[in-house]
Amino acid sequence: MIRKYKSKKSGYELVIKSYLYRLIVTLTRVYGYEVSNSKAEGVNRxxxxxxxxxxxxxxxxxxxxxxxxxxxxxxxxxxLSFL
Incomplete structure (x- = not known):
């Protein structure tokens, strides 16, 4: 993302935004849907x-x-959770 920002080539904002969305999707998958019992569902929400x-x-x-x-x-x- 830093390289894209520094280069400022055409469309760099959209590229960075897409990377951030991919990161959020990954985090949601990892931290959002781990366990299905009712107590864990509240934590996941x-x-x-x-x-x-x-x-x-x-x-x-x-x-x-x-x-x-x-x-x-x-x-x-x-x-460190993000790395």
Whole structure:
């Protein structure tokens, strides 16, 4: 993403946005659908809501610079969870 941003070739914003959406989909799959019992479903729904907050933030601020730490705080996750 950094290389795409620095190069600023035509359409770079859309490329970066697509990478961020792919990251969010991956996180949703990993953290959103792990277990199917009722207690775990509540936790999973909360995680999905937290990832939704990240998606909305990225949608509104994709032209701005932000860090892994700031995004992980929005998702209420440790930054290493994203790596």
């Amino acid at each position: 909360r995680r999905i809501e937290e990832l939704r907050d990240v998606m909305l933030y990225v949608e509104e601020h994709y032209g701005e610079q932000f860090t892994l730490n700031s995004i992980s705080k929005l998702a209420r996750m440790e930054p």
